[in-house]
Amino acid sequence: MLIKTIFLLFFALSSLPAAPIEKSPFPRPDIVIYNTTDSVTCRNIIRSIQSLHYSQKELDDSMSSKILTKYINTLDISKHFFTKNDIKNFEQIRYKIDNSLLKGDLAHGYIIFNLFLKRSFERFVYIITVLEDWEQKLNFTKNENISLTSEGKPWPKNKNELTRLWKKELKNNILNLKFQKKDNKEISKILKKRYWNRLKRLCKINSKDAFRIYMNAVTTSFDPHSQYFSQSVSDNFDIQMSLSLEGIGVVLQNEFEYTKVVRIIPKGPADKTKKLNPGDKIIGVGQNIKEEIQDIVGWRIDEVVKLIRGPKNTFVRLKIIPANKKGNHDPQIIIIKRDIIKLEEQAAQKKIVEISANKHTYKIGIIHIPTFYRDFKALQNGKKDYKSTTQDVLTILKELKQENINGLIIDLRNNSGGALKEANQLTGLFIKSGPTVQIKSRSGRIAQLNDPDPTIAYNGPLIVMINRMSASASEIFAGAIKDYNRGLIIGTQSFGKGTVQILKTLSRGKLKLTNAKFYRVSGRSTQHQGILPDIEYPYIYNKKVTGESSLKDALLWDMSKQAYFKPYKNFSSILKILKEKHIKRKKQSIGLKYLSERYQLALKTYELKKLSLNEKKRKKQIHSFDKIKINIKNKLLISKELKPINNIKDIDADKIEDDFLLKETEFIMVDFIELIKNKNYHW
Structure with a gap:
């Protein structure tokens, strides 16, 4: 019937x-x-x-x-x-x-x-x-x-x-x-x-x-992070969570007839190429260097994953439509060498730079944290020296202190989160003691994670860098540093994922459900709004298509009760001066102008409502955008005393590896150090 x-x-x-x-x-x-x-x-x-x-x-x-x-x-x-x-x-x-x-x-x-x-x-x-x-x-x-x-x-x-x-x-x-x-x-x-x-x-x-x-x-009508995984998708989810996948290190999802890159796993093969970004659409996959690229438009996600996954040290070629493009007249082909994504490669890394200013040379320590990791297996086996973000950063801080650094930058750009307890314990390295995050359950009960240890591993000037892809645990750490006035937050608005999910096994597949929400110690939620920086940088990622606020039916921002905590002296007296100095440099920086112009062009491309189907007009439309791209790139090349390009195909031929945003952060740190010398700041 x-x-x-x-x-x-x-x-x-x-x-x-x-x-x-x-x-x-x-x-x-x-x-x-x-x-x-x-x-x-x-x-x-x-x-x-x-x-x-x-x-x-x-x-x-x-x-x-x-x-x-x-x-x-x-x-x-x-x-x-x-x-x-x-x-x-x-x-x-x-x-x-x-x-x-x-x-x-x-x-x-x-x-x-x-x-x-x-x-x-x-x-x-x-x-x-x-x-x-x-x-x-x-x-x-x-x-x-x-x-x-x-x-x-x-x-x-x-x-x-x-x-x-x-x-x-x-x-x-x-x-x-x-x-x-x-x-x-x-x-x-x-x-x-x-x-x-x-x-x-x-x-x-x-x-x-x-x-x-x-x-x-x-x-997803309840919220975008609540999802049902069929058995085949569930199996792929389990492999992804174990980080034992031999592939390229990306998280994918179907978006209508396309396969979209949702997340790049830090230090994975795709991340190392620096050519694949969240929001990119994969339209073709080819094995090795010379085999024909298969058109995968309309394919199921499990079929695409099987095609991309493969043995270590083999190559896969991806034909992609970059996230900032409308239409697919000019797809790019990326070659990626497959590998196993290892926990060690996702470890925090350090470097020291020296900046001269006002007859002084300052040593700036930089710690890049790709993810908040913890070797749960080693921990369960009772190993005391298990690998974790906090343990590794603590070791690095001891090394940096021996180098007599004057300031510290923690780079959380593109860090999509990880172990919540690591965000809590990492915060504890920089504050005396107190709560670091609040977790509110559906019943309204609020639990706190605390740093009970009064020891401070580093008590000097601190800057935390974030961007639109900094999410979850990254936002908890950055939010705590901001609320305690422990350091400056610099970059762009973060992702805004302030919810907690549980995974329930069903008789067929799995169900991921949102069952709690994060709140900063100030009572402000990280959900939807994310962390707003003290000094804002040009955007790299289009916030209209990335971040929690771009997701339909995302839970909204709200506030909870403020936790009891003792913040340090705020930076209001010097923040205005830091911003003025930054704006002055920004006007003169070719690199920052380049990033800003490139983002504005990406926005303009994204906001295109229609494309001409008249061949001559379409060609003119494409040529117009290509001309702008070439002009933007040539300003940068000329400033570096490099040969300008004439063809759009050469747009990425001369790779300029300078991290303009990190360089500007180093300058802000020097300003920060000099401004707080006589301001009675103690951490």
């Missing part, structure tokens, strides 16, 4: 007639149907959310509406599959999903998913058919555009509007390949292969995929 109901509802919702199966030369996806195991797992997920999730939001009509919107956007964010009439039909179930989920009834989700499969099939068939003689059918002199965002756009009225969108998609892909210097024969071959492969993969989609996607629309 259930199967019959799904079939009837599915075809009732579909406004497009199905092509006769026996006459179609194309493989067709099966209709997906849920089973008893899916229903049981669904009920377990819902019960877990209701009893464990921090927000304590009810699964009511309001949440039902949110889940439907989230699910539709997950399947069709670009508005290329569903019509206005489909959306009207979906409205009939907008306030019924909650009651269905409580009973383990997945019919609503599967009906929509089956319609999505049907439209995806029709889209691929249409595009493959047009590709047979696209040179005659498609006109690249027409003045038309392809929209790069669906925000504010109405849903297509009917099938004719859908096919117009599909045609524009194809024209855009053809133009992208034309500007990669591919001839028409190559373009046909590449795109036919791409869309046939995507059609074949569409036909492999099964009930488990539908269940995972639907359940994640449910969990």
